[in-house]
Amino acid sequence: NPEAWQGLAHFCEHMLFLGTASYPDEGDFESYIASNGGSNNAYTDSEETVYFFDVGAGALPGALARFSDFFAAPLFTESATAREVAAIESEHSKNIQSDGWRTEQLLRATRGVSGHPYNGFFTGNRATLRDGGGGARAALLDFYGEYYRADQMDLSLLGPQSLDELQRLATEQFSRLPSRPGPPQPLSLMSPFVVHRLALVHRLLLIRPFIPGTRLPCQRRAAMSPPIAIPIGPPASAKYDPLGLPLSPDQGGGLGSGAVASPFATLVVPVREQRAVSATWCLPVADFDTWLACKPQVALSQLLTARADGSLLSLLKREGLGTAIEVGVEEQTRSFAVVTASLALTEAGLAAWPTAMGHLFSYLRLCREKGVPSHVFDDAKALAQLGFRYAEPSQPQAFVTATAASMPLYRPAAWLSGPSLLEGAGGPPTVRQLLGGMTPRAAMVEVCAKEVAPKAPLSERIYGTRYGRQPIEGEVAAWEAAPLLPELSLPRPNPFIPKRLAIKAPQTLPRKEGVPSPTPSLLPAADGARVHFLPDRTFGRPRAFAYFLWRSPEFYTSARTAVTAELFAGMLAEVLQEATYEAAQAGLVAASGVSSDAFTVQLGGYDERLPALATLVASTVRSFEPTQGAFERKVDILRRQLRDAERRQPISLAGYRRGLALQPARFSNEQLAAAAGEVSLSDVAAMQEGVLREAQLEAFVAGNLRENEAAEMVRGVRAALPAAPLAAERLPVRRLRRLPP
Numbered sequence: 001n002p003e004a005w006q007g008l009a010h011f012c013e014h015m016l017f018l019g020t021a022s023y024p025d026e027g028d029f030e031s032y033i034a035s036n037g038g039s040n041n042a043y044t045d046s047e048e049t050v051y052f053f054d055v056g057a058g059a060l061p062g063a064l065a066r067f068s069d070f071f072a073a074p075l076f077t078e079s080a081t082a083r084e085v086a087a088i089e090s091e092h093s094k095n096i097q098s099d100g101w102r103t104e105q106l107l108r109a110t111r112g113v114s115g116h117p118y119n120g121f122f123t124g125n126r127a128t129l130r131d132g133g134g135g136a137r138a139a140l141l142d143f144y145g146e147y148y149r150a151d152q153m154d155l156s157l158l159g160p161q162s163l164d165e166l167q168r169l170a171t172e173q174f175s176r177l178p179s180r181p182g183p184p185q186p187l188s189l190m191s192p193f194v195v196h197r198l199a200l201v202h203r204l205l206l207i208r209p210f211i212p213g214t215r216l217p218c219q220r221r222a223a224m225s226p227p228i229a230i231p232i233g234p235p236a237s238a239k240y241d242p243l244g245l246p247l248s249p250d251q252g253g254g255l256g257s258g259a260v261a262s263p264f265a266t267l268v269v270p271v272r273e274q275r276a277v278s279a280t281w282c283l284p285v286a287d288f289d290t291w292l293a294c295k296p297q298v299a300l301s302q303l304l305t306a307r308a309d310g311s312l313l314s315l316l317k318r319e320g321l322g323t324a325i326e327v328g329v330e331e332q333t334r335s336f337a338v339v340t341a342s343l344a345l346t347e348a349g350l351a352a353w354p355t356a357m358g359h360l361f362s363y364l365r366l367c368r369e370k371g372v373p374s375h376v377f378d379d380a381k382a383l384a385q386l387g388f389r390y391a392e393p394s395q396p397q398a399f400v401t402a403t404a405a406s407m408p409l410y411r412p413a414a415w416l417s418g419p420s421l422l423e424g425a426g427g428p429p430t431v432r433q434l435l436g437g438m439t440p441r442a443a444m445v446e447v448c449a450k451e452v453a454p455k456a457p458l459s460e461r462i463y464g465t466r467y468g469r470q471p472i473e474g475e476v477a478a479w480e481a482a483p484l485l486p487e488l489s490l491p492r493p494n495p496f497i498p499k500r501l502a503i504k505a506p507q508t509l510p511r512k513e514g515v516p517s518p519t520p521s522l523l524p525a526a527d528g529a530r531v532h533f534l535p536d537r538t539f540g541r542p543r544a545f546a547y548f549l550w551r552s553p554e555f556y557t558s559a560r561t562a563v564t565a566e567l568f569a570g571m572l573a574e575v576l577q578e579a580t581y582e583a584a585q586a587g588l589v590a591a592s593g594v595s596s597d598a599f600t601v602q603l604g605g606y607d608e609r610l611p612a613l614a615t616l617v618a619s620t621v622r623s624f625e626p627t628q629g630a631f632e633r634k635v636d637i638l639r640r641q642l643r644d645a646e647r648r649q650p651i652s653l654a655g656y657r658r659g660l661a662l663q664p665a666r667f668s669n670e671q672l673a674a675a676a677g678e679v680s681l682s683d684v685a686a687m688q689e690g691v692l693r694e695a696q697l698e699a700f701v702a703g704n705l706r707e708n709e710a711a712e713m714v715r716g717v718r719a720a721l722p723a724a725p726l727a728a729e730r731l732p733v734r735r736l737r738r739l740p741p
Contacts, residue, residue, distance in 0.1 A: 001117070001120050001121075001122070001124075002139065002143070003117075003120070004139075005124075005128065005129065005136075005139045005143075006120050006121040006122075006124050006128040006129075007088065007121060007122065007123050007124010007125065007128050007129055008124065008129070008139055008140065008143050009044050009049060009122075009143065009147075010044040010088065010122065010123050010124050011084070011085070011088055011124055011129055011136075011140065012049070012140055012143050012144060012148075013042050013043075013044045013049050013051075014084050014087060014088065015074065015076055015080065015081065015084055015140060016042075016051070016070040016071070016074050017029060017030070017042075017070070018075070018077070018080040018084060019074070019075040019077060019080065020066070020069035020070060020072075020073050020074050020075060021069065021072075021073035021075065022065070022066075022069045022073065023066050023069055024075060026080060028066060029066045029067070029070075032059070032062060032063060032066055033053055033055055033063060036055045036056045036058075036059035036062075036063070037055065037056045037059075038053055038054045038055030038056065038059070038063070039053065039054060039397070040052065040053035040054075041053075044122070044123075045405075046118070046122070046331060046333070047235075047236075047237045047333060048405060048408075050401060050404055050405050051067070051070065052397055052400060052401040052404070053067060053397070054396050054397040057159055057160050057161070060159050060161070060169065061169055064157075064169055064170070064173045065173055067173075068173035068174050068176070068177075071148055071153065071174075071177055072174075072176040072177055072178075073176075074144065076137055076140050076141060076144070078137055081132045081136050081137045081140065082131070082132035082133065082136075083132070084132065085126055085129050085131055085132035085136075086126075088123070088124055088125060088126070088129060089125050089126040091123065092123055092124070092125040092126075095123065095463075096463055096464070097271050098271070099270045099271050099272055099274070099448075101123075101463065102268075102270075102271070102460070102463045102465040103268060103270075103446070103448065103465070104330075105121065105460060105462050105463055105465070106266065106268060106460045106463075106465050106467060107247065107266075107280065107444065107446070108120075108246075108247070109460050109461070109462075110266050110460075110467070110469075111247045111248060111249065111280075111282075111444050112246060112247060113244065113245065113246055113247065113248055115243075116240070116243055116244075116246035117240055117246075118240075118246035118247075118331075119246055119247075121462055125462075145178075146236075147236055148178070149177065149178050149179055150174075150177040150178065150179040151179055152235070152236055153177065154404050154407040154408055155170060155174065155404065156399075156400040156401075156403040156404040156407065157169075157170055157400065158396050158399060158400050235334075235408065237333060237334060238334075240335070241334060241335050243335075245282045245283075245284065245336050246282065246336065247280070247282035247338065247444065248282065249263055249441070249442060249443060249444045250263075262471055262472075262473040263441065263445075263471070263472050263473055263476050264445075264469045264470060264471050264472060265445040265446065265447055265469070265470045265472045265475075266444075266445070266446045266447070266467055266468075266469060267446075267447050267452040267455050267456050267467060267468040267469070267470055268446055268447065268448040268449075268452070268456070268465065268466075268467045269448075269449075269450060269452060269453045269456045269465070269466040269467065270448050270449070270450065271647070272644055272647060273450065273640035273641070273643055273644045274344070274448060274449065274640075275344065275345040275346070275347070275349070275350045275448070275449040275451070276342050276343060276344050276345060276447075276448045276449070277342070277343050277345060277349075277350075277353040277356060277357055277445070277446070277447050277448070278340055278341060278342035278343070278445070278446045278448070279340070279341050279357065279360065279438075279443035279444065279445055279446075280330070280338060280339070280340045280443065280444040280446070281338070281339050281340075281437055281438050281442055281443055281444070282336055282337075282338050282444075283336065283337050283338075283339060283434060283437040283438075284335065284336055284437075285332075285333070285334065285335055285336055285337055286433065287426070287430075288334045288335075290424065290426035290430060291332075291337075291426075291430060292409055292410065292418065293418075293422075293423045293424040293426060294422055294423065294424050294425075294426040294427040294430055295422050295427075296426075296427060296430040296431045296433075296434050297327075297328065297329045297337075297339070298380050298384070298422060299372060299376050299377055299380055299427060299431050300327060300339070300431060300434060300435075301327045301328065302376060302379075302380060302491070302585065303363075303367055303372065303376065303490070303491070304325060304327045304341055304360075304363065304364075305325050305326070305327055306491050306581060307577045307578045307581040308491065308492075308578060308581045308582060309578070310487070310488060310489035310490075310491075311488075311491070311581075312325060312359060312360060312363045312488065313325050314578060315359055315485070315487050315488060316343065316349070316356060316359060317574075317629070317630070317633075318487075318629075319355075320346055320348050320349070320629045320632070320633075321343075321345065321346060321348060321349035321352060321355065321356045321359075322343045322344055322345055322346065322349050322356055323344045323345070323346060323633050323637065324343075324344040325341065325342070325343055325344070326340075326341070326342045326344075327339075327340070327341045327342075328340060339434070339438065341360060341438075343356050343357070343360065345449070346632070346633055346636060347636055350447075350449050350451060353447055354472075354475045354478070354479075357445065357475070357479065358478065358479050358482050359485065359488075361439075361440050361479040361480075361482065362482050362483075362484060362485045362488060363485075363488050364435060364438050364439075365482075365484060366484050366485075366488055366489075366490065367435050367490070368432075368435045368436065369484070370490060371432075372428065372431055372432075372435075372490070373490055373491070373493075374428070375492075375493040375494075376490075376491060377422075377427040377428060377431075379493065379494045379497060379585070380422055380427075381421075381422045381423075381427075382497055383497065383585065383586060383587060384420060384421050384422045385421060386497075386498070386587060386606070387420060387587065388417055388420040388421055390541050390542065390543065391420070392541075402419070403415060403416065406418065406419045439480070440476045440479035440480050441476055441480065445472060447470075452468065453466065455468045455470065456468040494582050494585055494586050495582065496582050496583045496585070496586035496588060496609050496613075497586045498542065498586065498587070498606040498608040498609065499608065500542075500608045501542040501606070501608075502542070503540050503541075503542060503704060504535070504607075504704050504705065504706055505535040505536060505537050505704070505706075506537065507537055507538065507540050508537045508538060518534065518537065518538075519534070520532040520533055520534040520700065520702070521533055521534070521707075523707065523710065523711050523714075524711075525714070527697075527724070527725045528696060528697075528725045528726075529696070529697040529698070529699070529714075529718070530697070530698045530699070531698075531699045531700075531701065531710070531711070531714050532698075532699065532700045532701070533700075533701050533702070533705075533707060533710045533711075534700075534701075534702040534703075535702070535703070535704075535705065535706070535707070536702065536703045536704050541703075541704065542606055542607055542608070542704050543604065543605060543606055543607060543703050543704055544604070544605075544607035544610050544701070544702065544703030544704050544705045545602075545603065545604040545701070545702050545703050546601075546602070546603040546604070546610065546614060546699065546700070546701045546702075546713060547600070547601075547602050547603075547699065547700045547701075548600065548601040548602075548603075548618075548697065548698075548699045548717060549598050549599075549600050549697070549698045549699070550598060550599045550600075550692050550695035550696065550697050550723060551597060551598050551695060551696040551698070551726065551731060551732060552597070552598065552599060552691075552692060552694070552695045552696075552726065552732070553597065553730055553731075553732045554687075554690070554691070555594050555595070555596060555597070555598075555599070556596040556597065556665065556732075558675075559667040559671040559672055559674070559675040560675040560678055560679060560683070561687075562596070562667055562672065562675070563638070563672055563675040563676050563679050564679050564683045564684055564687050565594045565687065566594065566638060567631065567634045567635065567638065567679060567684050568594070568626075568684050568687050568688060568691070569592060569593050569594045569599075570634040570637070570638070571624075571626055571630045571631065571634055571684065572592055572620070572621060572624065573591070573592060573593075574630055574633075574634070575620060575624040575630075576590055576592065576617060576620060579616060579617075579620055580613065580616065580617065583605075583609065583613050586605075586606070586609070587605045587606050588603070588604070588605030588606065588609060588610065588613050589602070589603065589604045589605055590602070590603050590613055590617050592617065592621070596665065596666075596732070596734075597732035597734065598732075599691070599692060599695070601614075601617055601618065601717075603617065607703060607704045607705055607709075610705075610713070611709070611712065611713040611716060614713050614716060614717050615716040615717060615719075615720050618716075618717040618720035618721040619720035619721070621688075621691065621692075621721050622688060622689075622691065622721065624688075626681060626684050626685050626688060628681055631681045631684060635676060635679070638672075638676055639673065639676055642669050642672055642673045642676065643673070645669045646669075656669075661737065661739070662736050662737050662739075663734075663735070663736065663737070664735055664736075664737050665735065692721060692723045693723060693724060694723060694724045694725070694726045694727075694730070695723040695724075695726050696725065696726045696731060697718070697723060699714050699717075701713060701714065
C-alpha cells in the first residue's frame with residue numbers, strides 16, 4: 001500500500017467487481033456466476049491479491065469474458081468508489097472483535113521498524129481511504145496501473161474442455177492485459193505437467209480434472225502452440241528487498257518512536273477468554289528458493305509441538321503450566337520470515353509465564369547444541385511424499401486458488417508438487433540457521449490474558465486493543481543462562497510410517513450415471529453389535545477408516561453427569577494426544593468424544609497400522625490415570641468456554657437457543673457452569689470405572705481392508721473395551737418438543 005493510502009490494495013480488490021468497460025453493470029459478474037451455479041470471491045494478502053470463481057462448465061467462456069475484463073478494463077466509477085468504502089468499513093468493523101486481527105496489528109505497532117511497508121494497516125477503513133473522496137479514484141488508478149500488469153499475474157484454469165480449448169479461451173480473453181514495456185524475454189515449456197507459459201499472463205496453468213481410473217492429467221496433454229516471448233520484470237515486492245527486517249524486539253512501542261534500552265514483554269487484553277504467552281522472531285531469509293524447497297518450518301513445528309514423552313508440551317502439562325503449543329510462520333517473504341511459538345497457559349502457568357518461556361528456550365537450546373537428528377528430516381520428507389502421492393482430489397475452486405497463489409514461487413515443473421513436497425538437502429542447514437536466530441534476546445514476547453488488564457494502560461490506535469509493557473531484562477538474562485533440562489529430549493524415529501501400501505481390492509471403473517453406489521455389507525457380530533463394512537473399489541488409496549459408536553444412557557442424566565462426561569472425554573483426548581502423537585505424524589488420526597447418548601471413537605489413515613491404533617485407543621479408555629492436574633486444566637477450559645458462550649456470533653447463539661427450545665433434555669450453559677463448580681476428580685474416576693459396562697455397539701469400517709481384517713479390527717476393539725449388551729428398553733431416544741402452530 002502507498003503510505004498515504006493504507007488499505008488501497010484491498011480497496012482495489014473490491015472495486016474490480018463493480019463494473020468494467022464491456023460489462024458496466026456493477027452486478028453483472030455476480031449475477032452471471034450465481035445464475036450458472038457458481039460462486040466467487042477474492043482476498044488480499046501481504047504480497048498478492050487472488051481472485052477466483054467456479055461455474056457450470058458450459059458457462060466458462062462467458063465467465064472468463066467477464067473475469068478478464070476485471071483486469072483489462074475496470075471502470076473505477078466515482079459513485080462506486082464512494083459507496084464501496086462503506087463495505088471496507090463494514091469488514092473492518094467485523095474484524096475489530098477478532099483477537100487475531102488485533103494482535104497482528106499490535107505487533108506491528110509496538111515492534112515495527114519505522115518506514116517499512118510491512119508495518120502499515122493492510123485492510124484499511126473509512127478514515128484511511130478518506131471516505132472514497134480526496135483523490136481516492138486517482139489513487140486507485142495509479143495503483144492499478146502500477147501492479148495490474150500481465151508480467152505480475154498468474155492464471156490457473158481448470159475445466160472439462162480439451163486443453164487446446166482451455167488455451168484458446170485463455171488466449172482469447174486475456175491477451176488484452178497491459179504488460180511491462182521493454183525487450184521481450186524468451187520463455188519455454190518446462191513442465192512434465194499440463195503447463196504452458198503464454199504472453200497473455202506471466203504464467204498459465206491448464207488442468208483437466210482428475211478422473212478415477214486414469215493416472216495424472218499429464219497423460220491427456222494436448223498439442224500446444226510454441227510459447228511466446230514477453231518482457232518479464234521483478235516481482236512487485238522486490239522494491240523492499242534492500243530494506244532491513246520490518247520488526248525488531250528493540251522498538252519502543254510505536255512507529256517512529258525509536259529504540260528502548262532493555263527488552264520488554266507486551267501485555268495484551270484479549271476480547272475472548274484465553275491465556276497465552278508467545279515469542280515471535282523476525283528472521284532473515286538468506287536463500288528463498290532453498291527455503292521453499294526444504295520448508296524448514298515443518299521440521300521446526302514437529303520439534304516444538306511434539307506431544308510424546310520428553311517433549312516440551314509433555315513437560316508443561318506435567319508441571320501444570322500449559323495445555324497446548326502452536327508454532328508457525330506468520331509471514332513468509334523473499335527476504336524475511338516471521339516465526340511465532342505460542343504456549344496456551346493454565347491459571348498457574350499465567351502466574352509463572354517466565355518459567356514456561358524458560359522451558360521453551362531450554363528446548364530450543366537443546367536443538368541447537370545437540371543438533372536436530374537426521375531422521376526428523378527423513379521422516380518429514382517421507383510423509384510429505386506419501387501425502388502428495390495419495391492426496392484426495394481438491395475441490396476445483398480451492399485447487400485453482402491454491403495453484404495461482406503458488407505459481408510465482410516455484411519452477412513450472414513444481415507448480416503442483418512444490419507446495420507439498422520437501423526437496424533438496426537444504427533442510428538441516430536452514431533449520432540450524434532458524435534455531436540460531438530464535439534466541440531469548442531476539443524474541444518479541446507477548447502475554448495475552450484478561451488478567452493483565454490492570455497493567456495495560458495503553459490503546460492501539462486502529463483496533464483499540466488495550467496493552468501495556470513490562471521490562472524483562474532479568475527474565476531474558478535468566479533464559480540465556482538456563483541449563484538444559486533433563487526432562488527434555490529430541491524425538492525418536494517414527495515407527496508408524498507405513499511401509500506396505502498395496503491396494504487390496506480390485507478397482508472398478510468410474511461409476512456410470514444411473515448405476516447405484518456400492519453399499520456396506522453387515523458382518524456377523526455377537527451380543528447385538530452391528531458392524532458395517534465397505535471395501536474401497538473406487539479410489540485406490542492405501543487408507544482405511546473406522547467409526548465406533550457405543551450407545552449408552554449414562555452420559556446425560558443430569559447437568560453434573562453431562563459435565564463429568566465432558567471432562568472425562570477431554571482428559572481422555574489429552575492422554576490420546578500423547579499416546580497417538582507418532583501415529584498422527586504418520587498420517588493416522590484418532591479422536592474420541594461423548595454426546596448426550598453415545599461415546600464415539602473415530603480412526604483413519606494408512607491402513608497398515610490402523611488396527612494397532614484402534615486397539616491402543618480402546619484400551620486407553622479405561623486404563624489411563626485421571627490426574628488432578630489434568631482435571632483442573634479441563635475444568636478451567638470448560639468454565640472459560642461457558643463464560644465465552646454469549647460472545648459468539650449471532651448465528652451460533654440462535655442455534656443454541658433453538659436447541660434449548662426444541663430439545664427437552666438439553667441443559668443450558670448456566671446449568672452446566674453451575675455443575676462445573678461441583679464436579680470433582682472422583683466423579684471422573686467413577687465414570688471411567690463404569691463407562692460402557694453396558695452399551696450397544698455399532699461400527700462402520702471402510703477403505704483398503706479385506707473383510708477378515710475389518711472383522712479382526714472390531715474384535716480387537718471389543719476385547720480392549722468390553723461392554724455387555726444394552727437392554728432395548730434402556731436405549732437412549734432423542735426427543736424433540738413439538739411446538740404449537
